[in-house]
Amino acid sequence: MMKPAFLPYQPDTEFFTGELCYITELSNSAADEAMSVALARVAPGVTTRWHSLRETAERYLILSGQGVAEIGDQAPRTVGPQDVILIPAGCRQRIRNTGSDDLVFYAICTPRFLAENYQDLENPVSD
Structure with a gap:
């Protein structure tokens, strides 16, 4: 059960992923199973790998930068600040930074992100 808490921003915890983006986990713990929040950063010119999340729906809320998002079988869409992208569980996805600044x-x-639910669709590992 979630309890009241303050979670200070810790920029020094940012890490680079095999998906080709930088992640700072802002909230992801068993104390709040219902949701997780991460700050993602994609460098200029980079396209993340095709991937999906089993049993986990995801939303991207663009803070800054410009990009092109691809989800499911939909046509690629240009995205920018304050745009929201809804990604159902199991839906393939990737995003490309088309700007000259970081896409954040x-x-x-x-429910919250769990590493075992991540599926790399470009280099799948059989179970």
Whole structure:
């Protein structure tokens, strides 16, 4: 059960992923199973790998930068600040930074992100 808490921003915890983006986990713990929030950063010219999340819906809330998002079988869409991208559980996705500055967005997952639910669709590992 979630309890009242303050979670200070810790920029020194940012890490680079195999998906080709930088992640800072803002909230992701068993104390709040219902949701996780991460700050994602994609460098100029980079396209993240095709991937999906099993049993986890995701929303991207673009904070800054410009990009092109691809979800499911939909046509690629240009995205920018304050745009929201809804990504159902199991839906393939990737995003490309088309600008000259970092593309920065919140990745909000329900239920919370678990590494074992991540599926790399470009280099799948059989179970």
